Amino acid sequence: MGKLHPLVNYFFVGLIFVTFLSYLVYYGFKRKVVFFLHHGLFNHAISGVLVVLAVITGLAQSANPYIQQKTTFIFLFPHKWLGILLMLYTLATFPLIWIKQKDLNWKLGILIAVVGLGLAISVVVFGWLLRLMFF
Numbered sequence: 001m002g003k004l005h006p007l008v009n010y011f012f013v014g015l016i017f018v019t020f021l022s023y024l025v026y027y028g029f030k031r032k033v034v035f036f037l038h039h040g041l042f043n044h045a046i047s048g049v050l051v052v053l054a055v056i057t058g059l060a061q062s063a064n065p066y067i068q069q070k071t072t073f074i075f076l077f078p079h080k081w082l083g084i085l086l087m088l089y090t091l092a093t094f095p096l097i098w099i100k101q102k103d104l105n106w107k108l109g110i111l112i113a114v115v116g117l118g119l120a121i122s123v124v125v126f127g128w129l130l131r132l133m134f135f
Contacts, residue, residue, distance in 0.1 A: 005057035012050035013124055016090060019043040020116035023097070027109025037101060044094050051087045058083055079126035086119045 022040030030036055061067055062080060093112050097104060 003061070005054065005061045008050060008054045008057050009127065012047060012054045013120060015043045015050065016047045016086070017117065017120050019047055020113045020120065023109055024113035024117070027104070027106045027113065031106065034102070041098060041101070044090070044097065047090055048094055051090045055083055055087045075126055075129045079123060079129075082119060082123045082126060086116075086123050089116060089119055 019040045022036045022043065026033070026036035026040065058080065062076065067076075093116065097109075097112065
């Protein structure tokens with residue numbers, strides 16, 4: 001099951017990055033264009049499923065003895081916990097944005113988008129650093 005982690009992650013990271021980018025565009029610049037909000041909500045719903053799969057497959061991958069022997073604690077520990085934090089953040093922000101949608105304060109919408117983008121980028125950076133250890 002751990003071998004599926006990179007495949008699930010590529011779909012998840014792309015979707016969640018575009019999700020938070022859509023929220024940033026909608027709440028920051030284009031409040032009149034509802035397409036960005038609907039695009040973000042659709043991707044956010046799909047990402048809610050994929051993030052759970054990404055964390056489960058990642059935890060299965062980290063239990064592999066070869067992975068534990070080859071990787072360093074400095075890269076694996078933050079990647080794992082930032083991934084779990086991104087999962088919790090993704091699952092927690094979806095109901096808020098789904099319920100409020102257009103009525104959500106634009107400052108809160110921008111904050112949600114920026115924090116989500118930061119978490120997604122940090123998980124990807126640590127993941128690629130781990131990936132480079134195997135080449």
